[in-house]
Every structure is written in C-alpha cells, then in structure tokens.
Amino acid sequence: MTILVTGGAGYIGTHTCIELIKAGYDIVVVDNFSNSKPEALERVCEITGHNIISYKTDIQNKQELEKIFSQHNIEAVIHFAGLKAVGESVQLPLTYYQTNIMSTLTLCEVMKKYDVKNLVFSSSATVYGATDQVPILEESPLNPVNPYGRTKHMIEEVLRDLVKSDNNWSIALLRYFNPVGAHESGEIGEDPTGIPNNLMPYISQVAVGKLESLQVFGADYKTVDGTGVRDYIHVVDLAQGHIKALEKIIDTNGIEAYNLGTGNGYSVLQVISAFEKVSGIKIPYSIGERRPGDAALCYADVSKAKEDLKWGARKGIEDMCQDSWRWQRKYPNGYSQKSIKIYSN
Ligand code: NAD
Ligand code: UD1
Numbered sequence: 001m002t003i004l005v006t007g008g009a010g011y012i013g014t015h016t017c018i019e020l021i022k023a024g025y026d027i028v029v030v031d032n033f034s035n036s037k038p039e040a041l042e043r044v045c046e047i048t049g050h051n052i053i054s055y056k057t058d059i060q061n062k063q064e065l066e067k068i069f070s071q072h073n074i075e076a077v078i079h080f081a082g083l084k085a086v087g088e089s090v091q092l093p094l095t096y097y098q099t100n101i102m103s104t105l106t107l108c109e110v111m112k113k114y115d116v117k118n119l120v121f122s123s124s125a126t127v128y129g130a131t132d133q134v135p136i137l138e139e140s141p142l143n144p145v146n147p148y149g150r151t152k153h154m155i156e157e158v159l160r161d162l163v164k165s166d167n168n169w170s171i172a173l174l175r176y177f178n179p180v181g182a183h184e185s186g187e188i189g190e191d192p193t194g195i196p197n198n199l200m201p202y203i204s205q206v207a208v209g210k211l212e213s214l215q216v217f218g219a220d221y222k223t224v225d226g227t228g229v230r231d232y233i234h235v236v237d238l239a240q241g242h243i244k245a246l247e248k249i250i251d252t253n254g255i256e257a258y259n260l261g262t263g264n265g266y267s268v269l270q271v272i273s274a275f276e277k278v279s280g281i282k283i284p285y286s287i288g289e290r291r292p293g294d295a296a297l298c299y300a301d302v303s304k305a306k307e308d309l310k311w312g313a314r315k316g317i318e319d320m321c322q323d324s325w326r327w328q329r330k331y332p333n334g335y336s337q338k339s340i341k342i343y344s345n
Helices: 011-022 038-048 062-071 086-091 093-113 147-165 199-207 235-251 268-279 303-309 317-330
Strands: 002-006 026-031 053-056 074-079 118-124 170-176 178-180 214-217 232-234 254-260 285-288
Touching (some): 011 074, 038 053, 074 093, 093 118, 118 147, 147 170, 147 254, 170 235, 178 199, 178 235, 214 268, 232 235, 232 317
Parallel strands (some): 002 026, 002 074, 026 053, 178 232
C-alpha cells in the first residue's frame, strides 16, 4: 500500500517514514524543504536500506500535487507539512493562515479528485490553549491562544465538515503533546533553525557547548517544584502512533481526535536532571520570568488512543534525553553542510 507523506523530510516526518517502511508500506514524500534538508531523507534511506521516492514540491501547488497523485497509486495520506513556530505565527499570521490552511484545502481537493479519502493529520495539543485542567481529554474545550494553534483548530473543523459532507472519508486528528528525542541511531533528529524555543533542543545545545546557559521560564507555578510541567513524548513512539492511526482509518470511516502523549508530566527541573544523568554533563541554568502564554501544567489523558488505536508510548524521559543527546553530539550543527560527525558509537 502506498502512503503519501507530506512534510516527510521534517522532524516527525522522517521518524514516521522509518516506521512506515518497517511496517511494509511504500511511501512517497512531498516536501518543499522550507524547514528541512534533503539530507534528512538520505539518512532515512541509509537507516532503512530502502530508496524513497520524494518530490520537492509545495503542496499549495495543485497541479504538481495532481501529477504526483496521477503517477502513484496513493491510498492514504499522512499530512505533516506546515509551519509550526508559535512566536513566528504571532509575527506573520497571514503567512501561517495561508500556508497551513490553504495547503490543507488544496491537498484535500486533490485527494477528493483522486478518490483518496484516508487522512492522518498532525494536529497539536496547542488546540487546547493554556488550560490547567489536567489530564487533558479529547473532549476538553478547544481554545488556542495564538495563530499557529488557531490554524490547527480551523483545519480540524474543516476536516470535520468534510467528513459530514461525505462519509467515505476517514480521518485521524493526532494531537501531539511535546515531541522530543531522536532515532536511536543518532542519524536523524530535530534540527531547529537559529536559537531553539523549545526546552529539549535548548538543553542539548547547552550540553554540547553551543549555548551558555538555560533560562528556566518561571519557578513559581503550582507544580511539583514550581517549574512548568509538560507531557514529553519520544518521537519514535509518536511515529509508531501514526502507523496505528493509519491502520485504524483504513479499517473505518469517520473522524476522531486522539491525544498522543505519555500521560505523564515532567517539570523543567526534572528534565534537566534526567538529561544531566544520562549525559554526565552539568546544565547551567538560571530562573527567569514566566514566558507569556505558558500553562503551569499540560499532560494528556491517553486512554482513547490506548483503547481505539491499541497504542501507548513505551519510552521514558531518560530514553528521550539519551536519544536527543546522541543526535546532538553526533551532529552539533544538525543537517547543515558545515556539520561534522564528531562522535561515533
Ligand atoms: P518540521 O518543520 O520539522 O516538518 C514540517 C515539514 O513540512 C518540513 O520538512 C517543511 O519543509 C515541510 N513543509 C512546510 N510547508 C510546506 C509546504 N507548503 N509544502 C510542502 N512541504 C512543506 O515540523 P515537525 O516538528 O516535523 O512537525 C510536523 C507537523 O506536526 C507540523 O504540522 C506541526 O505543526 C505538527 N506538530 C509539531 C509539534 C512539534 O513539537 N514538533 C507539536 C505538535 C504538532
Ligand atoms: C511549545 C509551544 C506549543 C507546541 C509545543 C510543541 C509555545 C508557547 N508553545 O509548548 O504550541 O505545541 O511547544 O513542542 O511556544 N522552557 C524553559 N526554558 C526554555 C524553553 C522552555 O523553561 O528555554 C519551559 C517552558 O516554560 C515550558 C517547558 O519548558 O514549561 C516546555 O517548553 P517548550 O518545549 O517550549 O514546550 P511548550 O511550552 O509545551
């Protein structure tokens, strides 16, 4: 069975391509490489020993997309492509609404034309907004607080309307919590542009000496130690969740949202401590102000995914830190051409 993977060269996309290939699917990747490098797909080929058919195409380009659908017998789509930086979305709302929403509309129009009605969509826990009602259930109120989050919410609504209009569609909305970690080979991982906004890549870059010190955003929350608590999930567990969601949508019709997290929350200080333990490196940090828009606590109720998808995360916080660290120290400059492999097991 052939699966089209949009945004397949990105962080979660590459890890999912590996799991798809391992599960015996044929894949076709379409990516405009706006936030990724072709080298990431080359590494996926090396890891799996399989060639990947990939197209450098913007999925807003309907003609190009139609060509791809006419050339391959695509039966389902996993849709990762999109822009994902919260701060940037506040600065550039039109770019975010245009790219994320229009590309999804174009993709769905082409899927409809070619009678491909199985879709797994990358949503985000960000659709819930800054709630402190934890654990978060799929039925919890949706109240995104920034343009990025609103694009995800709007797309979810569009997809619900699509299913109402034609019950042959089968769609899974996967709401990821905090994806971290990397493939155990250390050959692929998260490669943020510039100074990372997210905790794990920031800690890794401090550990490898690219950044001096971490600023902890607030230590006066009502949490275990005052710092923010999140549901970190290993990207390989997350990738495997896509395979389970794919199996489910191929078997059924309709639309369902699923939380993909571990169901456990860790504070910033607990993550620092786990990272120090596995790396043997002290992470210098200072306590700073709260970051506007941050919630104190955010973790998932994952019983729906466990029940319906027969999926659950297996890896713990130390695996996540270990694998992030392996990738970071092997490739301190990510996929950049200047990167040199400085460490090998
Ligand atoms: P990523 O930026 O690494 O991957 C996205 C990929 O899509 C990139 O390779 C990029 O080049 C490509 N792309 C972007 N716009 C495109 C377009 N118009 N046409 C073709 N390709 C395009 O991001 P990721 O972390 O792998 O996230 C994948 C998806 O999961 C995104 O939709 C993101 O919003 C969502 N998500 C990510 C996180 C996270 O923390 N990483 C959390 C929740 C949800
Ligand atoms: C961020 C995004 C969210 C996205 C999620 C995916 C924001 C406001 N939200 O959420 O939309 O879905 O990533 O991974 O960007 N922290 C520090 N110092 C740092 C960085 C982070 O103390 O330098 C703290 C944060 O305050 C938070 C925790 O670490 O308590 C995790 O932060 P981060 O990795 O940015 O994730 P989220 O805030 O959950």
